Amino acid sequence: xxxxxxxxxxxxxxxxxxxxxxxxxxxxxxxxxxxxxxxxxxxxxxxxxxxxxxxxxxxxxxxxxxxxxxxxxxxxxxxxxxxxxxxxxxxxxxxxxxxxxxxxxxxxxxxxxxxxxxxx
Numbered sequence: 001x002x003x004x005x006x007x008x009x010x011x012x013x014x015x016x017x018x019x020x021x022x023x024x025x026x027x028x029x030x031x032x033x034x035x036x037x038x039x040x041x042x043x044x045x046x047x048x049x050x051x052x053x054x055x056x057x058x059x060x061x062x063x064x065x066x067x068x069x070x071x072x073x074x075x076x077x078x079x080x081x082x083x084x085x086x087x088x089x090x091x092x093x094x095x096x097x098x099x100x101x102x103x104x105x106x107x108x109x110x111x112x113x114x115x116x117x118x119x120x
Contacts, residue, residue, distance in 0.1 A: 005042040016040070019061050019092035020049060026104050027059075033108045044083070046076050055111035056085050061092040086110055 016024065020039070027037040027050060041051040043058070050059040058080055062073070077087045088110055090103050 005045060005047060010040075017061070017063065017092065019063070019095040022095050022100065023050070023059070023061060023103070026100065027107075032104055033111060035108075035111050043085070044079060046079065048080070052111060055114045057107070057110050057114065058085050058087045059107055060087065060089045061095070062089055063092045086114070 016039070024037075024039050026032055027035075027039075030036055035052050035055055038051045038053070039049065041048055043051065048058045049061050051057070052059075060073075073089075077089075080087050088107060090099075090106075094100070094103055
């Protein structure tokens with residue numbers, strides 16, 4: 001993590017999208033199953049939308065601009081998964097299309113699954 005990555009994370013926190021704000025409202029303060037989340041968290045050279053260190057889980061909300069950067073997103077996911085992180089990607093429009101409850105359920109299931117995984 002570099003100073004520029006940290007600065008970028010701060011900028012992203014200050015200018016979050018409305019979908020990120022809505023999901024953050026569900027994750028912050030350990031509201032979702034007691035899991036502690038960080039938003040716009042630097043991991044290596046990247047800044048991820050949401051990160052739960054205890055569950056080693058990353059949540060990314062993909063807006064329409066992600067259609068033009070699929071190769072970049074694949075490299076990001078590969079990097080994160082190579083560090084034993086679980087990456088969940090959701091279209092940001094699902095937050096507003098009635099899918100927020102399902103999204104939170106899927107996130108909670110992914111986090112809870114880490115409690116049952118054997119240590120390696």
